[in-house]
Amino acid sequence: PNIYTxxxxxxxxxxLFSQCGPEDNNDLLCEYNRSYTYNLLDEYHDNQATSKVYEAMLLLSLAMVAKAILTIFTFGMKVPAGLFIPSMFVGACVGRVIGIGMEQIAFIYKDSWFFKLFCSPHEACVTPGLYAMIGAAAALGGVTRMTVSLVVIMFELTGGLSYIVPIMVAVMISKWVGDAIVKDGIYDGHIHLNGFPFLDSKEDFIHDTLVCDVMKPQ
Structure with missing residues (x-):
């Protein structure tokens, strides 16, 4: 029954990566009460979420939990079920939910000094799609422990050069948190669990190891 799964x-x-516009009213994520003010230079719009948007947030949360549980099983099976897309899906769901929450906080407290200081009055203060993008990068980075290559992949997927810095920060924080919990990434852990003949010189042998130390005599 969940449209997102x-x-x-x-x-x-x-x-989830895209930003809602006036033409996207048929989607639950974009069911806002919008007010537009046009002038010669730009466009100002308020995005007040309706009950449909909060319903979409609930469905995204349920889809995130279901996809995470299913990915645990499918990645351990001997079938090519994939890991990149499910990990990005989980992170994008979390990021979009947080982004919508921040968007509504910015809408409710738009007259506070904080949002007046950091937000322009003629453009959207919070972009939920950007939160989804960074969430997807953080989730994938925490699973695979990739750093520079993941930032390049996200840049190629989105084409947003101005978003490299927040993506880099999110990927590094996710790697540090993952390393604090489990030393290896999911691919290294899968290799060890399956007993594949993979030799990692950083763990098994040091540079002053002699041949006679690792040979097995007949």
């Missing part, structure tokens, strides 16, 4: 994962990620 029923639809294709890559299409849902694309939808």
């Amino acid at each position: 029923r639809d294709n994962a890559s299409e849902v990620i694309k939808k």
Whole structure:
């Protein structure tokens, strides 16, 4: 019954990355009460979430839990079920929910000194799609422990050069948190669990190891 687990994962990620516009009123994520003011230079709009948006947040939270549990099983099976898209899906769901929450906080307290200081009055203060993008990068970085290559991948996927710095910060924090919990990434852990013949010189042998120390005599 959940539209976000029923639809294709890559299409849902694309939808979570995008910013809602006036033409997207048929989607639960974009059911806002909008007020537009046009002038010669720009456009000012308020985004007040309706009950449909909060319903979408609930469905995204349920989809995130379901996808995370299913990915645990499918990655351990001997079938090519994938890891990149499910990890990005989980992170994008969390990021979009947090982004919508921040967007509504900015809308409710738009007259406070904090949002007046950091937000321009002629553009949206919070972009939930950016939160989804950073959440997807953080989740994938925590799972795989990739750093520079993951930032490059996210840049190629989105084309947003101005978002590299927040993505780098999110990826590094996710790697530090993951290393504090489990030393290896999911691929290294899978290699050790399956007993694959993989030799990691950083762990097994040091540079002053002699051949006679590792040979097995007949």
